[in-house]
Amino acid sequence: MEQFFQQVVNGVMVGSSYAIVALGFGLTFSVMHVLNLAHPETAMVGAFAAFVVATLFTTNLLVVIPLAVLAALLAGLLIERLAIRPTRGRHILTSFIATGGLSIVMQNGAQRIFGVDPVRVAVQVEGVQTVGGVIASNMQLMTFGLAVAMMVGARYYVRNTRWGRATRAVSEKHEVAQALGVDINRVSQLTVGLSTAMAGAAGVSLALLHSQATPFMGAIFGTKSFVCMLVAGNRHIEGIMFVGILLGVLEALVAGYISASLRDMVAFGILVLVLYLRPAGIFGSYEHD
Amino acid sequence: MPLADISLAYWNTVLIFAGYIAIITLGQYVSMSSGSLSVAHAAMAGAGAYTGGLLTRDFGAPLPIAMLGGALVGFVFGIVLGFLSVRLHLLVAGLMTLAYSEVMVVVAFSLDYLGGANGLTGVPALTSFWLVYLMLAVLVLAIWRYDTSRLGYAARACRDDPRAAAAMGINVAWVKSLTFALGAAVAALGGVLRIHYTLVETPDGLGFYQGMNFLILAVFGGSYVVWGAVFGGFTLTVLPEILRFSAADRYILYGAVLTVIIIVRPQGVITRVPLGADGGARWAWRLRKRLMARLVAGGAKRPGEER
Structure with missing residues (x-):
């Protein structure tokens, strides 16, 4: 039983990172109707920014995390300007390929700069918490806390702020929002910036949890986050969070009890099942094409 | 390395690669002609490759039989997947194909008979330059004819407006599944040619990223004309070879070219009108x-x- 709870705890920690990246996917897709394939690469940018800061300057977390998030945010704004704004309002495959091209550029750019091998991110948070035999490191707890804080922040932004309302207006019908004086380009920047900043934080979390970063870390991680977004439905923040964590837990349980090689199939199994039962995701609504 | 230093044999290899990649992209084109979104064509090509490889290696079948068998398997997988995803939203259907290809990866990994993680090896080398380009020519001709056939028109009607197509008496579910399966069969044929040249087929080649690659090739070239698929498959295979810096550099350029061109020409490079x-x-x-x-x-x- 202890082992079971241990797996669940580990799963929750990884799952919260899936959820944060999936949240960004969903936000960008709901508001801009763009599938940003370069989105997981901004997590990679965050991880490498953490590596650079930790290696060259300081391992103080209060410096590393904000700087990494900032790097991811800047990368996101660049992606927005280069590939999302020019393809807005076109067929979804156009944005898919434009951002896909950028993601190839980013992966190989990172490989060019940092090499193929994983780099060591030497930031450590010491200590563990033990509750009834179940161990959670402070590092895990910190990343989980970060993820929850970001989810709450994103929800507050979308629901309760002026720009959040503009964002929702654009996601409903951008022509009408524009006619009422909403600056769509600014909303686009805010949305993509927020999404990628969150992805950057998730990237740092991953880099810290595994103490390493690789140029291609975005690929498999991004695919699973994407699946999370589709399973949950793109418009439901808590829903995406829930599905992300659930996926993390299920993966940990499958890896722990059945076979580690089946772990990567869990996401797709859930996907097929959910899409069969609820073709618009558990909590509903992909946009109309 | 300047171009002249690269030997003829090297370009022979590159062109054979480009040839069967163009064939698989043609399969993608046929499947997309009815408006399906697929990232499963790498898995379809993989299924064809495994089938064809097994047929020639273990049953001593000649290559034409292997190609037929591979295409048949691709067709069957395609029609099943087509019927499963026909009523789903475009994106969701695309994700269904993604799930399918990931499942295929795991199947290929875990069946020892298929060679597991090492892939299927020991296949005889039967593919030649001329065979690939003969098949490419035949397929281009056939698909060009398909575009102006009843099925081709019906497929495009389904792509542009399924409801109007249904009102005209077209069986949308059937047409979409059939065209998807035909495309899958073409891709599987390309896969058979591939394995008899590369002599190995690994599970990695079936996954999402490979599948997305074929989608990119087709959309980049232009998914509305048969030449678009050939152009996309061909150019984007040869392009990284022409841009010969280090491996990372050439993919950086490749990605940049992809982004720029799709923004400048969102319908793909080659279009009907x-x-x-x-x-x-x-x-x-x-x-x-x-x-x-x-x-x-x-x-x-x-x-x-x-x-």
């Missing part, structure tokens, strides 16, 4: 008109047409 809304195409169309007017001296002009 130049797009009204698209600056570059309109410019090319005007240029063509000017040239035509000059060729046909004082050629008849429709009223309101600019020179």
Whole structure:
């Protein structure tokens, strides 16, 4: 039983990172109707920014995390300007390929700069918490806390702020929002910036949890986050969070009890099942094409 | 390395690669002609490759039989997947194909008979340059004819407006599944040719990223004309080879080219009709008109047409 709870705890920690990246996917897709394939690469940018800061300057977390998030945010704004704004309002495959091209550029750019091998991110948070035999490191707890804080922040932004309302207006019908004086380009920047900043934080979390970063870390991680977004439905923040964590837990349980090689199939199994039962995701609504 | 230093054998290899990649991209094109979104064509090609490889290796079948068998398997997988995803939203159907290809990866990994993680090896080398290009030519011809066949028109009607197509008496579910399966069969055929050249097929080649690659090739080239698929498959295979710096550098350039071109020409490089809304195409169309007017001296002009 202890082992079971241990797996669940580990799963929750990884799952919260899936959820944060999936949240960004969903936000960008709901508001801009763009599938940003370069989105997981901004997590990679965050991880490498953490590596650079930790290696060259300081391992103080209060410096590393904000700087990494900032790097991811800047990368996101660049992606927005280069590939999302020019393809807005076109067929979804156009944005898919434009951002896909950028993601190839980013992966190989990172490989060019940092090499193929994983780099060591030497930031450590010491200590563990033990509750009834179940161990959670402070590092895990910190990343989980970060993820929850970001989810709450994103929800507050979308629901309760002026720009959040503009964002929702654009996601409903951008022509009408524009006619009422909403600056769509600014909303686009805010949305993509927020999404990628969150992805950057998730990237740092991953880099810290595994103490390493690789140029291609975005690929498999991004695919699973994407699946999370589709399973949950793109418009439901808590829903995406829930599905992300659930996926993390299920993966940990499958890896722990059945076979580690089946772990990567869990996401797709859930996907097929959910899409069969609820073709618009558990909590509903992909946009109309 | 300057181009002249690269030997003929090297370019032979690159061109054979480009040939079967163009064939698989043609499969992608046929499946997309009815409006399906698929990232499963790498898995379809993989299924074809495994089938064809097993047929020639373990049953001593000649290559034509292997190609037939591979295409048949691709067709069967395609029709099943087509019927499963026909009523789903475009994106969701695309994700269904993603799930399918990931499942195929795991199947190929875990069946020892298929070689597991090492892949299927020991396949005889049967593919030659001329065979690949003969098949490519035959398929281009066949698909070109398909585009103007009843099925081709029905497929495009389903793509452009499924409800209107249904109102015209087209069985949308059947047409979409059938065209998807035909495309899968073509991709599987490309897979059979591939394994008899590379002599190995690994589970990695079946996954999402490979599948996305074929989608990119087709959309980049232009998913509305058969030449688009050939162009996309061919150019984007040869392009990284021409851009010969280090491996990372050439993919950086590749990605940048992809992004720029899809923004400049969102319908793909080659299109049936130049797009009204698209600056570059309109410019090319005007240029063509000017040239035509000059060729046909004082050629008849429709009223309101600019020179």
